């Protein structure tokens with residue numbers, strides 16, 4: 316496996332893959348890899364000739380300096396993990412490579428970022444659409460792999476690819492959880508044991524939504540009230556949002572009729588976690 320840090324070198328490598336008419340699977344990550352990332356990497360490995368994993372902590376998608384400064388780093392360990400999964404290339408550029416002096420072109424998105432994390436994290440998704448577009452242009456994948464854990468991100472990227480006519484198949488894979496249900500996240504590493512315990516309220520609230528929906532309760536307000544009370548009961552929690560949205564438009568729904576998503580963002584101490592479950 317090769318570790319490539321320069322854009323030009325990555326592009327040259329991609330050209331040689333394209334010359335051989337091999338397919339490229341791509342998994343973009345911000346590092347601090349866990350089993351959630353590994354599940355994307357394994358699918359990509361199975362479905363493509365060449366597998367490229369990027370590890371890049373993208374500053375333009377952070378709306379909170381503390382979050383960026385405290386984001387876990389473990390590049391050497393990450394490279395070992397990716398190598399163990401038989402990737403062909405790790406692309407790990409630094410910020411001068413990605414945003415050289417004078418960089419001033421951004422990809423922005425409308426509507427889909429008016430709700431959920433987009434509403435509460437100004438600029439976040441424009442950072443995401445910009446870095447993903449850049450990485451797609453450099454790596455030119457046939458297939459790119461994302462997690463349902465970041466549900467809004469997966470919808471935003473599908474729309475990006477459709478609107479800008481990128482010929483890339485976007486695969487969205489299920490959320491990988493710890494045994495007790497907490498969705499794996501690089502940010503979980505920042506929780507102390509008490510906070511780690513409190514964080515279980517997030518999945519607990521989503522399971523409550525699922526069971527209410529299964530017993531034919533479709534009123535979003537009623538479900539959200541129950542979810543709120545579960546999260547408020549746990550220690551160290553502060554709710555950013557608890558929403559039930561249409562799974563395609565991401566607009567709030569008052570009553571669940573078609574495919575909907577219950578989505579939650581909660582601060583546990585100083586760490587903001589998100590999770591979601593599809594209700595259909």
Ligand code: AMP
Nearest residue numbers: 344345346351461462464465490491499
């Ligand atoms: P990140 O490194 O957090 O930017 O995540 C890189 C990719 O891994 C994104 O597509 C995430 O949605 C995905 N991902 C993160 N956590 C999980 C998880 N617990 N299960 C599945 N995919 C995940």
